[in-house]
Amino acid sequence: MFDFLSEYDVLGAFWVTVQLTFFSAIGSLIWGTILAGMRVSPVPLMRGFAASYINLMRNTPLTLIILACSLGLNQTLGMTLAGQNFEQQNYRLAILGFVAYTATFVCESIRSGINTVPVGQAEAARALGLGFTQVLGIVVLPQAFRSVVGPLASVLIALTKNTTIASTIGVAEASLLMSEMIENESDKIFLVFAIFALGFVILTLPTGLLLGWVAKKAAVKR
Protein backbone atom coordinates (compact mmCIF):
# COMPACT_ATOMS: atom_id res chain seq x y z
CA MET A 1 0.00 0.00 0.00
CA PHE A 2 2.84 2.39 0.78
CA ASP A 3 5.14 1.07 -2.00
CA PHE A 4 4.61 4.07 -4.24
CA LEU A 5 6.12 6.33 -1.60
CA SER A 6 9.62 5.14 -2.46
CA GLU A 7 9.31 6.93 -5.83
CA TYR A 8 8.84 10.28 -4.15
CA ASP A 9 11.05 12.27 -1.81
CA VAL A 10 8.37 13.23 0.71
CA LEU A 11 10.80 13.90 3.53
CA GLY A 12 12.96 16.01 1.23
CA ALA A 13 9.95 18.13 0.28
CA PHE A 14 9.02 18.65 3.92
CA TRP A 15 12.66 19.52 4.65
CA VAL A 16 12.37 22.35 2.08
CA THR A 17 9.19 23.48 3.86
CA VAL A 18 11.05 23.51 7.17
CA GLN A 19 13.94 25.47 5.65
CA LEU A 20 11.61 28.00 4.03
CA THR A 21 9.84 28.44 7.37
CA PHE A 22 13.09 28.78 9.30
CA PHE A 23 14.71 31.44 7.13
CA SER A 24 11.45 33.36 6.66
CA ALA A 25 10.86 33.29 10.41
CA ILE A 26 14.31 34.70 11.18
CA GLY A 27 13.90 37.39 8.53
CA SER A 28 10.39 38.38 9.62
CA LEU A 29 11.44 38.54 13.26
CA ILE A 30 14.23 41.00 12.43
CA TRP A 31 12.24 43.12 9.93
CA GLY A 32 9.15 42.96 12.16
CA THR A 33 11.08 44.23 15.18
CA ILE A 34 12.52 47.09 13.13
CA LEU A 35 9.00 47.95 11.91
CA ALA A 36 7.69 47.86 15.48
CA GLY A 37 10.49 50.20 16.53
CA MET A 38 9.54 52.59 13.72
CA ARG A 39 5.85 52.31 14.61
CA VAL A 40 6.43 53.70 18.13
CA SER A 41 9.34 56.01 17.33
CA PRO A 42 9.33 59.78 17.98
CA VAL A 43 9.90 60.49 14.27
CA PRO A 44 6.49 61.03 12.58
CA LEU A 45 7.76 60.04 9.12
CA MET A 46 8.93 56.63 10.37
CA ARG A 47 5.62 56.06 12.16
CA GLY A 48 3.73 56.95 9.00
CA PHE A 49 5.90 54.72 6.82
CA ALA A 50 5.56 51.70 9.14
CA ALA A 51 1.80 52.18 9.49
CA SER A 52 1.16 52.44 5.76
CA TYR A 53 3.53 49.57 4.95
CA ILE A 54 1.66 47.34 7.42
CA ASN A 55 -1.79 48.34 6.15
CA LEU A 56 -0.83 47.77 2.52
CA MET A 57 0.89 44.42 3.10
CA ARG A 58 -1.78 42.98 5.37
CA ASN A 59 -4.52 43.71 2.86
CA THR A 60 -2.63 42.18 -0.09
CA PRO A 61 -2.97 38.44 -0.75
CA LEU A 62 0.29 36.64 0.08
CA THR A 63 -0.06 34.82 -3.24
CA LEU A 64 0.11 38.16 -5.03
CA ILE A 65 3.24 39.15 -3.10
CA ILE A 66 4.97 35.87 -3.91
CA LEU A 67 3.99 36.09 -7.59
CA ALA A 68 5.12 39.73 -7.68
CA CYS A 69 8.52 38.68 -6.33
CA SER A 70 8.93 36.15 -9.12
CA LEU A 71 7.10 37.71 -12.09
CA GLY A 72 7.69 41.35 -11.19
CA LEU A 73 10.99 41.71 -9.34
CA ASN A 74 12.83 38.83 -10.98
CA GLN A 75 11.47 38.24 -14.46
CA THR A 76 10.47 41.79 -15.36
CA LEU A 77 12.87 43.98 -13.38
CA GLY A 78 15.71 41.49 -13.56
CA MET A 79 16.52 41.45 -9.85
CA THR A 80 18.58 38.35 -9.06
CA LEU A 81 19.29 36.91 -5.67
CA ALA A 82 21.26 33.83 -6.71
CA GLY A 83 22.92 34.22 -10.08
CA GLN A 84 21.44 32.04 -12.82
CA ASN A 85 20.29 29.09 -10.72
CA PHE A 86 16.52 29.06 -11.31
CA GLU A 87 15.62 26.73 -8.40
CA GLN A 88 17.67 28.64 -5.84
CA GLN A 89 16.42 31.92 -7.30
CA ASN A 90 12.73 31.26 -6.69
CA TYR A 91 13.48 29.76 -3.29
CA ARG A 92 15.15 32.99 -2.18
CA LEU A 93 12.48 35.18 -3.82
CA ALA A 94 9.81 33.24 -1.92
CA ILE A 95 11.65 33.86 1.36
CA LEU A 96 11.80 37.57 0.49
CA GLY A 97 8.04 37.60 -0.08
CA PHE A 98 7.30 35.70 3.13
CA VAL A 99 9.50 38.08 5.16
CA ALA A 100 7.85 41.17 3.65
CA TYR A 101 4.37 39.82 4.48
CA THR A 102 4.91 38.01 7.79
CA ALA A 103 6.92 40.88 9.31
CA THR A 104 3.74 42.97 9.46
CA PHE A 105 2.11 40.37 11.71
CA VAL A 106 5.26 40.10 13.84
CA CYS A 107 5.28 43.89 14.15
CA GLU A 108 1.65 44.05 15.28
CA SER A 109 2.29 41.28 17.84
CA ILE A 110 5.32 43.09 19.26
CA ARG A 111 3.41 46.37 19.37
CA SER A 112 0.64 44.71 21.36
CA GLY A 113 3.40 43.33 23.61
CA ILE A 114 4.78 46.82 24.12
CA ASN A 115 1.31 47.87 25.29
CA THR A 116 1.34 45.16 27.99
CA VAL A 117 4.46 46.63 29.61
CA PRO A 118 3.26 48.82 32.51
CA VAL A 119 3.58 52.55 31.91
CA GLY A 120 5.66 52.86 35.09
CA GLN A 121 8.49 50.85 33.52
CA ALA A 122 8.94 53.32 30.67
CA GLU A 123 8.42 56.28 33.00
CA ALA A 124 11.04 54.99 35.41
CA ALA A 125 13.45 54.46 32.51
CA ARG A 126 12.87 58.01 31.30
CA ALA A 127 13.27 59.35 34.84
CA LEU A 128 16.70 57.71 34.86
CA GLY A 129 17.51 59.80 31.80
CA LEU A 130 17.45 57.05 29.18
CA GLY A 131 16.80 58.07 25.58
CA PHE A 132 14.20 56.50 23.26
CA THR A 133 16.45 53.73 21.90
CA GLN A 134 17.60 52.89 25.43
CA VAL A 135 14.07 52.88 26.85
CA LEU A 136 12.93 50.62 24.03
CA GLY A 137 16.01 48.41 23.77
CA ILE A 138 16.95 47.91 27.42
CA VAL A 139 13.67 48.20 29.31
CA VAL A 140 10.54 47.85 27.19
CA LEU A 141 11.35 45.40 24.36
CA PRO A 142 12.87 42.65 26.56
CA GLN A 143 9.68 42.62 28.64
CA ALA A 144 7.48 42.93 25.56
CA PHE A 145 9.15 39.95 23.86
CA ARG A 146 8.50 37.75 26.87
CA SER A 147 4.79 38.48 26.71
CA VAL A 148 4.44 37.94 22.94
CA VAL A 149 5.92 34.43 22.68
CA GLY A 150 2.36 33.10 22.37
CA PRO A 151 1.20 35.42 19.58
CA LEU A 152 4.54 35.01 17.79
CA ALA A 153 4.19 31.22 17.94
CA SER A 154 0.80 31.63 16.34
CA VAL A 155 2.38 33.71 13.56
CA LEU A 156 5.11 31.07 13.13
CA ILE A 157 2.55 28.30 12.68
CA ALA A 158 0.60 30.38 10.18
CA LEU A 159 3.91 30.98 8.36
CA THR A 160 4.57 27.23 8.23
CA LYS A 161 1.22 26.73 6.53
CA ASN A 162 1.73 29.76 4.28
CA THR A 163 5.03 28.41 2.90
CA THR A 164 2.87 26.10 0.73
CA ILE A 165 2.18 29.21 -1.37
CA ALA A 166 5.80 29.05 -2.59
CA SER A 167 4.63 26.17 -4.81
CA THR A 168 2.88 28.74 -7.03
CA ILE A 169 6.31 29.93 -8.21
CA GLY A 170 7.69 26.41 -8.45
CA VAL A 171 9.62 25.99 -5.20
CA ALA A 172 9.81 22.22 -4.61
CA GLU A 173 8.22 22.13 -1.16
CA ALA A 174 5.61 19.79 0.29
CA SER A 175 2.45 21.06 -1.44
CA LEU A 176 4.09 21.02 -4.89
CA LEU A 177 5.06 17.38 -4.40
CA MET A 178 1.55 16.66 -3.17
CA SER A 179 -0.09 18.16 -6.26
CA GLU A 180 2.23 16.00 -8.38
CA MET A 181 1.58 12.82 -6.38
CA ILE A 182 -2.17 13.33 -6.21
CA GLU A 183 -2.28 13.52 -10.02
CA ASN A 184 -0.06 10.49 -10.60
CA GLU A 185 -1.58 8.26 -7.93
CA SER A 186 -5.22 9.03 -8.61
CA ASP A 187 -6.33 5.79 -6.93
CA LYS A 188 -4.66 6.78 -3.66
CA ILE A 189 -5.66 10.42 -3.25
CA PHE A 190 -7.01 9.92 0.27
CA LEU A 191 -3.76 8.31 1.34
CA VAL A 192 -1.65 11.06 -0.25
CA PHE A 193 -3.82 13.74 1.36
CA ALA A 194 -3.58 11.99 4.73
CA ILE A 195 0.23 11.79 4.50
CA PHE A 196 0.64 15.49 3.74
CA ALA A 197 -2.02 16.63 6.19
CA LEU A 198 -0.32 14.53 8.86
CA GLY A 199 3.03 16.03 7.87
CA PHE A 200 1.73 19.53 8.54
CA VAL A 201 0.08 18.47 11.78
CA ILE A 202 3.42 17.00 12.87
CA LEU A 203 5.18 20.24 11.95
CA THR A 204 2.72 22.60 13.61
CA LEU A 205 1.45 20.73 16.65
CA PRO A 206 4.75 20.30 18.56
CA THR A 207 5.73 23.89 17.69
CA GLY A 208 2.46 25.09 19.18
CA LEU A 209 2.74 22.93 22.29
CA LEU A 210 6.42 23.72 22.88
CA LEU A 211 6.09 27.46 22.34
CA GLY A 212 2.86 27.50 24.35
CA TRP A 213 4.85 26.06 27.24
CA VAL A 214 7.67 28.56 26.65
CA ALA A 215 5.11 31.38 26.55
CA LYS A 216 3.85 30.40 30.00
CA LYS A 217 7.39 30.18 31.38
CA ALA A 218 8.57 33.41 29.77
CA ALA A 219 5.60 35.64 30.59
CA VAL A 220 6.42 38.32 33.13
CA LYS A 221 4.41 37.59 36.27
CA ARG A 222 2.57 40.71 37.28
Add this chain to the structure above:
Amino acid sequence: MSAPSVLYDAPGPKAKARNVGYTIAFLVALAAVIWWVLATMAEKGQLDGEKWSPFVTDGRIWTTFILPGVQNTLIAAGLSILIALPIGALFGILRLSDHVWVRWPSATVVEFFRAVPVLILMFFANEFYFNFTDIASDQRPLYAVVTGLVLYNGSVLAEVVRAGILSLPKGQTEAAQALGLRKTQTMTNVLLPQAVTAMLPAIVSQIVVIVKDTALGGAALGFAELLSRIRPISNNYGQNMIATLVIVAVIFIVLNFIITSAASWLEKWNRQRKKGTGAVVAPGAVDDVATGQAV
Protein backbone atom coordinates in the same frame (compact mmCIF):
# COMPACT_ATOMS: atom_id res chain seq x y z
CA MET B 1 3.09 69.38 29.43
CA SER B 2 2.30 65.75 28.84
CA ALA B 3 4.52 63.55 26.73
CA PRO B 4 3.15 62.33 23.37
CA SER B 5 4.08 58.74 24.29
CA VAL B 6 5.29 56.97 27.41
CA LEU B 7 8.36 55.80 25.51
CA TYR B 8 9.94 59.23 25.07
CA ASP B 9 9.77 62.70 26.59
CA ALA B 10 8.17 65.64 24.86
CA PRO B 11 11.03 66.74 22.61
CA GLY B 12 13.02 69.76 23.68
CA PRO B 13 15.02 71.92 21.25
CA LYS B 14 17.87 69.39 21.03
CA ALA B 15 15.59 66.39 20.52
CA LYS B 16 13.59 68.31 17.93
CA ALA B 17 16.77 69.02 15.96
CA ARG B 18 17.74 65.34 16.25
CA ASN B 19 14.32 64.21 15.06
CA VAL B 20 14.61 66.49 12.04
CA GLY B 21 17.98 64.83 11.35
CA TYR B 22 16.44 61.35 11.59
CA THR B 23 13.56 62.42 9.35
CA ILE B 24 15.97 63.67 6.70
CA ALA B 25 18.13 60.52 6.93
CA PHE B 26 15.07 58.28 6.64
CA LEU B 27 13.71 60.35 3.78
CA VAL B 28 17.01 59.99 1.93
CA ALA B 29 17.06 56.22 2.44
CA LEU B 30 13.44 55.92 1.34
CA ALA B 31 14.05 58.13 -1.69
CA ALA B 32 17.07 56.01 -2.62
CA VAL B 33 14.97 52.82 -2.61
CA ILE B 34 12.15 54.45 -4.58
CA TRP B 35 14.65 55.94 -7.02
CA TRP B 36 16.29 52.51 -7.50
CA VAL B 37 12.90 50.90 -8.19
CA LEU B 38 11.84 53.64 -10.61
CA ALA B 39 15.23 53.64 -12.34
CA THR B 40 15.11 49.87 -12.83
CA MET B 41 11.53 50.13 -14.07
CA ALA B 42 12.50 52.87 -16.51
CA GLU B 43 15.47 50.83 -17.69
CA LYS B 44 13.21 47.84 -18.41
CA GLY B 45 10.65 50.10 -20.07
CA GLN B 46 7.99 49.49 -17.42
CA LEU B 47 7.38 53.20 -16.90
CA ASP B 48 6.45 53.78 -20.55
CA GLY B 49 3.13 55.53 -21.00
CA GLU B 50 1.64 52.82 -23.21
CA LYS B 51 2.14 50.20 -20.47
CA TRP B 52 -0.05 52.14 -18.02
CA SER B 53 -2.46 54.02 -20.29
CA PRO B 54 -4.64 50.99 -21.29
CA PHE B 55 -6.01 50.93 -17.74
CA VAL B 56 -7.45 54.41 -18.33
CA THR B 57 -8.05 54.58 -22.06
CA ASP B 58 -8.98 51.01 -22.98
CA GLY B 59 -12.27 49.96 -21.42
CA ARG B 60 -11.88 46.39 -22.67
CA ILE B 61 -9.08 45.66 -20.21
CA TRP B 62 -11.65 46.19 -17.46
CA THR B 63 -14.62 44.48 -19.08
CA THR B 64 -12.74 41.42 -20.39
CA PHE B 65 -10.20 40.82 -17.64
CA ILE B 66 -10.42 42.78 -14.42
CA LEU B 67 -14.15 43.04 -13.69
CA PRO B 68 -14.90 39.35 -14.45
CA GLY B 69 -11.89 38.55 -12.24
CA VAL B 70 -13.24 40.67 -9.38
CA GLN B 71 -16.63 39.05 -9.90
CA ASN B 72 -15.16 35.54 -9.61
CA THR B 73 -13.18 36.53 -6.53
CA LEU B 74 -16.33 37.88 -4.88
CA ILE B 75 -18.42 34.85 -5.94
CA ALA B 76 -15.89 32.42 -4.46
CA ALA B 77 -15.47 34.47 -1.28
CA GLY B 78 -19.22 34.99 -0.90
CA LEU B 79 -20.09 31.32 -1.42
CA SER B 80 -17.35 30.31 1.01
CA ILE B 81 -18.52 32.57 3.83
CA LEU B 82 -22.19 31.66 3.28
CA ILE B 83 -21.48 27.92 3.47
CA ALA B 84 -18.81 28.19 6.16
CA LEU B 85 -20.98 30.20 8.59
CA PRO B 86 -23.64 27.55 9.32
CA ILE B 87 -20.97 24.83 9.46
CA GLY B 88 -18.91 26.96 11.80
CA ALA B 89 -21.91 27.70 14.00
CA LEU B 90 -22.80 24.01 14.17
CA PHE B 91 -19.29 22.87 15.12
CA GLY B 92 -18.80 25.78 17.51
CA ILE B 93 -21.93 24.72 19.39
CA LEU B 94 -21.04 21.02 19.22
CA ARG B 95 -17.70 21.80 20.84
CA LEU B 96 -19.57 23.31 23.79
CA SER B 97 -21.76 20.24 24.23
CA ASP B 98 -22.06 18.59 27.64
CA HIS B 99 -21.43 15.16 26.11
CA VAL B 100 -17.86 14.02 25.68
CA TRP B 101 -18.74 11.86 22.66
CA VAL B 102 -20.00 14.97 20.83
CA ARG B 103 -17.36 17.39 22.09
CA TRP B 104 -14.30 15.32 21.23
CA PRO B 105 -15.03 14.33 17.62
CA SER B 106 -16.07 17.87 16.71
CA ALA B 107 -12.96 19.28 18.41
CA THR B 108 -10.79 16.85 16.42
CA VAL B 109 -12.41 17.83 13.12
CA VAL B 110 -12.06 21.54 13.87
CA GLU B 111 -8.44 21.32 15.01
CA PHE B 112 -7.48 19.10 12.07
CA PHE B 113 -8.79 21.44 9.39
CA ARG B 114 -7.24 24.44 11.12
CA ALA B 115 -3.83 22.76 11.11
CA VAL B 116 -3.80 21.84 7.40
CA PRO B 117 -2.80 24.52 4.85
CA VAL B 118 -5.67 25.74 2.65
CA LEU B 119 -3.68 25.01 -0.50
CA ILE B 120 -3.40 21.32 0.39
CA LEU B 121 -7.16 21.22 0.97
CA MET B 122 -7.74 22.87 -2.42
CA PHE B 123 -5.42 20.45 -4.27
CA PHE B 124 -7.18 17.53 -2.64
CA ALA B 125 -10.68 18.88 -3.35
CA ASN B 126 -9.75 19.50 -6.98
CA GLU B 127 -8.51 15.96 -7.48
CA PHE B 128 -11.42 14.55 -5.50
CA TYR B 129 -13.97 16.24 -7.77
CA PHE B 130 -11.99 15.09 -10.80
CA ASN B 131 -12.08 11.44 -9.75
CA PHE B 132 -15.44 11.05 -8.07
CA THR B 133 -17.82 13.60 -9.58
CA ASP B 134 -18.78 14.72 -13.07
CA ILE B 135 -18.48 18.45 -12.43
CA ALA B 136 -17.53 20.18 -15.69
CA SER B 137 -13.81 20.87 -15.87
CA ASP B 138 -14.32 24.63 -16.21
CA GLN B 139 -16.41 24.66 -13.02
CA ARG B 140 -14.09 22.39 -11.04
CA PRO B 141 -11.62 25.07 -9.85
CA LEU B 142 -14.49 27.10 -8.34
CA TYR B 143 -15.79 24.02 -6.52
CA ALA B 144 -12.29 23.15 -5.31
CA VAL B 145 -11.54 26.69 -4.11
CA VAL B 146 -14.86 27.00 -2.28
CA THR B 147 -14.46 23.54 -0.71
CA GLY B 148 -10.96 24.32 0.52
CA LEU B 149 -12.02 27.69 1.91
CA VAL B 150 -15.16 26.26 3.54
CA LEU B 151 -13.28 23.45 5.28
CA TYR B 152 -10.64 25.79 6.65
CA ASN B 153 -12.76 28.84 7.44
CA GLY B 154 -15.63 26.73 8.74
CA SER B 155 -13.33 25.43 11.44
CA VAL B 156 -11.94 28.90 12.14
CA LEU B 157 -15.49 30.28 12.42
CA ALA B 158 -16.34 27.39 14.75
CA GLU B 159 -13.68 28.78 17.08
CA VAL B 160 -15.08 32.29 16.65
CA VAL B 161 -18.59 31.08 17.55
CA ARG B 162 -17.23 29.21 20.55
CA ALA B 163 -15.30 32.29 21.71
CA GLY B 164 -18.42 34.43 21.13
CA ILE B 165 -20.60 32.19 23.29
CA LEU B 166 -17.93 31.90 25.99
CA SER B 167 -17.51 35.70 26.02
CA LEU B 168 -21.07 36.13 27.33
CA PRO B 169 -21.41 36.64 31.10
CA LYS B 170 -22.20 33.46 33.01
CA GLY B 171 -25.32 35.11 34.41
CA GLN B 172 -27.02 34.72 31.03
CA THR B 173 -26.91 30.92 31.20
CA GLU B 174 -27.78 30.91 34.89
CA ALA B 175 -30.78 33.18 34.39
CA ALA B 176 -31.99 31.01 31.49
CA GLN B 177 -31.65 27.91 33.67
CA ALA B 178 -33.49 29.63 36.52
CA LEU B 179 -36.38 30.31 34.12
CA GLY B 180 -36.49 26.57 33.39
CA LEU B 181 -35.29 26.73 29.78
CA ARG B 182 -33.84 23.58 28.28
CA LYS B 183 -30.26 23.49 27.03
CA THR B 184 -31.32 23.90 23.40
CA GLN B 185 -33.63 26.75 24.30
CA THR B 186 -30.88 28.45 26.29
CA MET B 187 -28.60 28.21 23.28
CA THR B 188 -31.05 29.32 20.57
CA ASN B 189 -33.09 31.89 22.51
CA VAL B 190 -30.54 33.41 24.86
CA LEU B 191 -26.89 32.74 24.03
CA LEU B 192 -26.71 32.64 20.21
CA PRO B 193 -28.56 35.92 19.50
CA GLN B 194 -26.25 37.78 21.86
CA ALA B 195 -23.14 35.92 20.69
CA VAL B 196 -23.84 36.80 17.05
CA THR B 197 -23.52 40.53 17.75
CA ALA B 198 -20.38 39.92 19.78
CA MET B 199 -18.87 37.85 16.95
CA LEU B 200 -19.73 40.15 14.04
CA PRO B 201 -16.38 42.00 13.94
CA ALA B 202 -14.41 38.74 14.01
CA ILE B 203 -16.59 37.20 11.30
CA VAL B 204 -16.29 40.24 9.05
CA SER B 205 -12.52 40.33 9.43
CA GLN B 206 -12.42 36.63 8.53
CA ILE B 207 -13.91 37.65 5.17
CA VAL B 208 -10.64 39.49 4.49
CA VAL B 209 -8.74 36.22 4.98
CA ILE B 210 -11.17 34.48 2.63
CA VAL B 211 -10.86 37.14 -0.08
CA LYS B 212 -7.07 36.93 0.14
CA ASP B 213 -7.11 33.13 -0.02
CA THR B 214 -9.25 33.02 -3.17
CA ALA B 215 -6.10 34.25 -4.92
CA LEU B 216 -4.56 30.85 -4.14
CA GLY B 217 -7.12 29.20 -6.39
CA GLY B 218 -6.09 31.53 -9.19
CA ALA B 219 -2.39 30.82 -8.88
CA ALA B 220 -2.52 27.09 -8.15
CA LEU B 221 -5.70 25.72 -9.75
CA GLY B 222 -6.28 28.12 -12.64
CA PHE B 223 -9.47 29.53 -11.14
CA ALA B 224 -10.27 32.67 -13.15
CA GLU B 225 -10.24 35.13 -10.27
CA LEU B 226 -8.63 38.57 -10.14
CA LEU B 227 -5.01 37.52 -9.52
CA SER B 228 -4.99 34.94 -12.32
CA ARG B 229 -5.80 37.76 -14.78
CA ILE B 230 -2.31 39.27 -14.51
CA ARG B 231 -0.76 36.96 -17.13
CA PRO B 232 -3.46 37.45 -19.82
CA ILE B 233 -3.44 41.21 -19.27
CA SER B 234 0.34 41.41 -19.42
CA ASN B 235 0.43 39.28 -22.58
CA ASN B 236 -2.26 41.31 -24.32
CA TYR B 237 -1.01 44.78 -23.43
CA GLY B 238 2.69 44.67 -24.23
CA GLN B 239 4.21 42.88 -21.21
CA ASN B 240 3.10 45.53 -18.72
CA MET B 241 3.58 43.15 -15.79
CA ILE B 242 4.48 45.79 -13.19
CA ALA B 243 1.54 48.02 -14.08
CA THR B 244 -0.83 45.05 -13.95
CA LEU B 245 0.52 43.85 -10.61
CA VAL B 246 0.12 47.34 -9.15
CA ILE B 247 -3.47 47.74 -10.38
CA VAL B 248 -4.50 44.25 -9.17
CA ALA B 249 -2.83 44.86 -5.78
CA VAL B 250 -4.63 48.20 -5.43
CA ILE B 251 -8.01 46.56 -6.15
CA PHE B 252 -7.34 43.87 -3.52
CA ILE B 253 -6.16 46.45 -0.99
CA VAL B 254 -9.17 48.72 -1.50
CA LEU B 255 -11.55 45.74 -1.30
CA ASN B 256 -9.98 44.45 1.91
CA PHE B 257 -9.63 47.91 3.39
CA ILE B 258 -13.40 48.42 3.07
CA ILE B 259 -14.04 45.09 4.81
CA THR B 260 -11.51 45.83 7.57
CA SER B 261 -13.09 49.26 8.16
CA ALA B 262 -16.50 47.61 8.45
CA ALA B 263 -15.08 45.20 11.02
CA SER B 264 -13.58 47.93 13.19
CA TRP B 265 -16.74 50.03 12.86
CA LEU B 266 -18.80 47.04 14.07
CA GLU B 267 -16.39 46.51 16.95
CA LYS B 268 -16.70 50.15 18.03
CA TRP B 269 -20.49 50.01 17.65
CA ASN B 270 -20.56 46.89 19.80
CA ARG B 271 -18.50 48.43 22.58
CA GLN B 272 -20.56 51.62 22.68
CA ARG B 273 -23.91 49.89 22.56
CA LYS B 274 -26.05 50.51 25.65
CA LYS B 275 -28.12 47.37 25.18
CA GLY B 276 -26.69 43.90 25.56
CA THR B 277 -23.78 42.60 27.55
CA GLY B 278 -21.00 44.54 25.85
CA ALA B 279 -19.20 41.29 25.13
CA VAL B 280 -17.16 41.44 21.95
CA VAL B 281 -14.89 39.07 20.04
CA ALA B 282 -12.35 41.36 18.42
CA PRO B 283 -10.89 40.57 14.99
CA GLY B 284 -8.10 38.05 15.41
CA ALA B 285 -9.12 37.29 18.98
CA VAL B 286 -9.03 33.53 18.51
CA ASP B 287 -5.53 33.22 17.08
CA ASP B 288 -4.46 30.95 19.92
CA VAL B 289 -1.11 29.19 19.84
CA ALA B 290 -2.38 25.89 18.49
CA THR B 291 -3.13 27.00 14.95
CA GLY B 292 -2.32 30.62 14.23
CA GLN B 293 -5.26 31.52 12.03
CA ALA B 294 -4.93 35.29 11.97
CA VAL B 295 -2.20 35.48 9.34
